[in-house]
Amino acid sequence: MESSRAVAPGLDELADLLTRLTRLLLNTSGEGAEGIEETVTTTARALGGDASLLLVPDAATLTVTAADGTARTVTVRGVPEVFRLDQVTALKPLLADVGSGRTDVTRAGIALARIEGSSPPYPWWAKLIGIVLFALGFAPLMQPTWYEIATTAVLATIAATLAVTADRVPRLAAVLPLLVSTVISVVTIEAFARTPTHGGPVLLMLPALFYFVPGDYLSAATAELAAGRMTTGAIRLVSSVFLLVQLYLGVLLGVYATGASTRALFDIAAEADLPRWALFLSWIVFTAGTVLAFAIPYRLFWPLLALVYVTVAVQSLVTKLIGETGGTFVAAVVLTSVATILARAPHRPPRLVLLLPGFFTLTVGSLGMRGLTTLAGGYVIEGFRDLLKLVTIVTAIAVGMVVGATLAGPGRGEGE
Known part of the structure; x- marks a missing residue:
């Protein structure tokens, strides 16, 4: 459920990226959710925003805050498993590029969509x-x-x-x-x-x-x-x-x-x-x-x-x-x-x-x-x-x- 507050330019795109990132991390967190909060908040800061999470194994309440102080709160749900570790592996270099400033929110969103939509590597x-x-x-x-x-x-x-x-x-x-x-x-x-x-x-x-x-x-x-x-x-x-x-x-x-x-x-x-x-x-x-x-x-x-x-x-x-x-x-x-x-x-x-x-x-x-x-x-x-x-x-x-x-x-x- 989202808040009804007005959003600043770029907040929609940032919130969408972090929501999808949180969902992917939840879906691959069968071995533990300890790194999800750090990963999401670090990614948000690297993209010029901020984020906080209230986390349980199959869901998270994500609050994304833009540079001008406007915010959006989203409830994200997932099914914790470990069956698609190719996605976990592909996600790491993307997050490294975001953290180092080599990619922006738009390109990161495109790359994340590619990871989410990828087929399993083996038949x-x-x-x-x-x-x-x-x-x-x-x-x-x-x-x-x-x-x-x-x-x-x-x-x-x-x-x-x-x-x-x-x-x-x-x-x-x-x-x-x-x-x-x-x-x-x-x-x-x-x-x-x-x-x-x-x-x-x-x-x-x-x-x-x-x-x-x-x-x-x-x-x-x-x-x-x-x-x-x-x-x-x-x-x-x-x-x-x-x-x-x-x-x-x-x-x-x-x-x-x-x-x-x-x-x-x-x-x-x-x-x-x-x-x-x-x-x-x-x-x-x-x-x-x-x-x-x-x-x-x-x-x-x-x-x-x-x-x-x-x-x-x-x-x-x-x-x-x-x-x-x-x-x-x-x-x-x-x-x-x-x-x-x-x-x-x-x-x-x-x-x-x-x-x-x-x-x-x-x-x-x-x-x-x-x-x-x-x-x-x-x-x-x-x-x-x-x-x-x-x-x-x-x-x-x-x-x-x-x-x-x-x-x-x-x-x-x-x-x-």
């Missing part, structure tokens, strides 16, 4: 392949077995097909997490979880569901709370938990549909049979899948892979020294510090893009799924152990991100 089938690779790279973390990888290849193809279909059928997107988890649960129980020697059914399902599990959202919400952003953190936390519960409910519906007992949701890992080289290469598959699934420009594959290996190496080494929680915390500090420092250069990718693949290696939403489904199966001790571990690890990641950003010094905004 639908590449996204489908990306989701499958994303799941295959994650599979050895659940169970380092060839059976887990083979099962994941089938289940992830089903999940990816549903995800790509939802892109073309918007009404399907609203129930996608529930639908995917139900279908994956049915197929897993009927076709793959025939014997305990292959591991528990939830361990077989999780890699295919990892694309939908909100572990990164949980960590981002906790990081916002740790940084004192109570409103955005609390709302994002509730949203993440609701998404996790949808996935959990879908798994239960799959159990009921097959006529199986919830006792079938045991959480036992199969004996490992993957060689070490396969575990090492899985991170290459994982990073390639992340690039395709989240529309990251392919030229960034190698730096992102390097950050993934750094994160995994730090976490593995420190875990051996002081335990899993300490290893996760230190890895989060290192990843966030390095990504923040690298993102300062105008020609380098934004911090969000640099963080995301390494952040996924630390994410813990799967622990929440394991805990809830194990509880539903009647395995109370194991279920509460997973949920307690979820709370501990997600806090370690969140605090590590805050510490890492603090050690690296002040940032320059999400889009920069």
